[in-house]
Amino acid sequence: MxxxxxxxxxxxxxxVAGPNQSLENPIGEGGMRLHQWAFATERWQAEHxxxxxxxxxxxxxxxxxVADVGAYVMGRNMFGPGRGEWDLEWSGWWGDDxxxxxxxxxxTHHAREPLVMQGGTTFNFVTDGIESALLQAKASAGDQNVxxxxxxxxxxxxxxxxxxxxxxxxxxxxxxxxxxxxxENVGDPVLEPIExxxxxxxxxxxxxxxxx
Amino acid sequence: MxxxxxxxxxxxxxxVAGPNQSLENPIGEGGMRLHQWAFATERWQAEHxxxxxxxxxxxxxxxxxVADVGAYVMGRNMFGPGRGEWDLEWSGWWGDDxxxxxxxxxxTHHAREPLVMQGGTTFNFVTDGIESALLQAKASAGDQNVxxxxxxxxxxxxxxxxxxxxxxxxxxxxxxxxxxxxxENVGDPVLEPIExxxxxxxxxxxxxxxxx
Numbered sequence: 133m134x135x136x137x138x139x140x141x142x143x144x145x146x147x148v149a150g151p152n153q154s155l156e157n158p159i160g161e162g163g164m165r166l167h168q169w170a171f172a173t174e175r176w177q178a179e180h181x182x183x184x185x186x187x188x189x190x191x192x193x194x195x196x197x198v199a200d201v202g203a204y205v206m207g208r209n210m211f212g213p214g215r216g217e218w219d220l221e222w223s224g225w226w227g228d229d230x231x232x233x234x235x236x237x238x239x240t241h242h243a244r245e246p247l248v249m250q251g252g253t254t255f256n257f258v259t260d261g262i263e264s265a266l267l268q269a270k271a272s273a274g275d276q277n278v279x280x281x282x283x284x285x286x287x288x289x290x291x292x293x294x295x296x297x298x299x300x301x302x303x304x305x306x307x308x309x310x311x312x313x314x315x316e317n318v319g320d321p322v323l324e325p326i327e328x329x330x331x332x333x334x335x336x337x338x339x340x341x342x343x344x
Numbered sequence: 345m346x347x348x349x350x351x352x353x354x355x356x357x358x359x360v361a362g363p364n365q366s367l368e369n370p371i372g373e374g375g376m377r378l379h380q381w382a383f384a385t386e387r388w389q390a391e392h393x394x395x396x397x398x399x400x401x402x403x404x405x406x407x408x409x410v411a412d413v414g415a416y417v418m419g420r421n422m423f424g425p426g427r428g429e430w431d432l433e434w435s436g437w438w439g440d441d442x443x444x445x446x447x448x449x450x451x452t453h454h455a456r457e458p459l460v461m462q463g464g465t466t467f468n469f470v471t472d473g474i475e476s477a478l479l480q481a482k483a484s485a486g487d488q489n490v491x492x493x494x495x496x497x498x499x500x501x502x503x504x505x506x507x508x509x510x511x512x513x514x515x516x517x518x519x520x521x522x523x524x525x526x527x528e529n530v531g532d533p534v535l536e537p538i539e540x541x542x543x544x545x546x547x548x549x550x551x552x553x554x555x556x
Binding site: 144145301303306315316318319320323326327328329331334335337339 | 356357358513515517518519521525527528530531532533535536537538539540541542543544546547549551
């Protein structure tokens with residue numbers, strides 16, 4: 133049986149996006165600094181169809197993040213702009229060959245036929261809530277994990293509902309000062325750190341979430 | 345030349361004290377949960393004149409925290425209650441043999457003669473600001489480090505002033521939800537993680553602070 137996992141980059145002061153998020157800048161002012169460590173890795177560049185990048189401890193973390201994922205559940209803001217009323221031309225931010233390569237279940241209030249992309253990614257649109265999306269993703273993933281890549285509010289929903297098994301935080305040594313916090317209004321989950329990996333750019337801590 | 349260091353336990357959501365701090369409960373509701381990992385170690389118990397406790401990765405961290413400290417600089421709230429108008433009977437929270445064993449420089453607005461305790465601790469009271477206190481502590485520490493154990497506002501003052509070389513965070517896997525944050529209003533220091541140590545109870549990340 134696979135796990136329900138999530139991984140996200142977070143500033144040392146707790147923000148997963150900078151202030152003044154907008155359609156033009158969905159991760160807010162300074163928010164891109166949270167992701168530089170990943171962009172710098174060989175694995176990330178390869179996942180996005182490019183060469184170059186470094187092979188280091190961070191690259192191995194990116195490997196591990198995608199290694200056992202059989203399906204994703206994604207919030208509507210991560211798939212597209214606005215409140216989910218995308219026209220049929222909208223196929224996500226990632227071009228014809230998105231970096232998922234497995235089924236992706238997109239939470240939305242607007243029904244839509246599945247969207248088959250190149251490279252193994254299919255976007256499925258789920259209108260009946262987070263539990264239904266997770267059940268569909270688990271059925272699709274089989275023995276592999278279901279990863280919830282974001283956005284932050286979607287991760288919070290699953291954490292709050294007690295449906296997450298593992299949370300992997302990539303703690304970036306910057307202070308954003310303001311923006312969107314991840315760990316607010318998620319109750320009081322019992323977390324157990326099970327792995328820590330350090331690099332000069334970021335510290336990766338994997339937490340097991342203990343089910344009550 | 346020694347370093348100026350600080351180390352503090354912090355919740356995963358960024359709090360170093362719980363809500364509703366008071367004279368009776370200076371670390372706030374739930375704040376004691378931040379320190380259980382340290383209390384459980386053999387080293388902490390020994391430092392406080394007791395036996396027992398566990399010898400584990402966390403105990404080694406407590407060893408390392410105190411290993412090279414030649415002097416401390418402490419905020420007035422850590423030394424005593426109120427605004428520093430302690431009567432001459434007040435000699436800190438720790439009894440006759442405080443767990444410092446070296447000179448401690450206490451920031452206050454109220455002059456007072458040095459207070460020589462048992463076991464090597466002398467409390468010196470500094471009324472002319474954080475830079476003066478640090479200079480005195482450095483002179484006293486020689487080649488050893490000056491450690492700033494708290495409170496949080498004192499650590500923030502040194503961080504903001506660019507006077508801290510190293511910050512060691514003990515990230516406790518709990519969410520306090522509210523309380524006093526450490527990393528607020530400290531500017532945008534350049535931090536570099538140089539060590540991470542994981543245990544089931546807490547993750548220790550040591551940051552070097554890069555001087556501009």
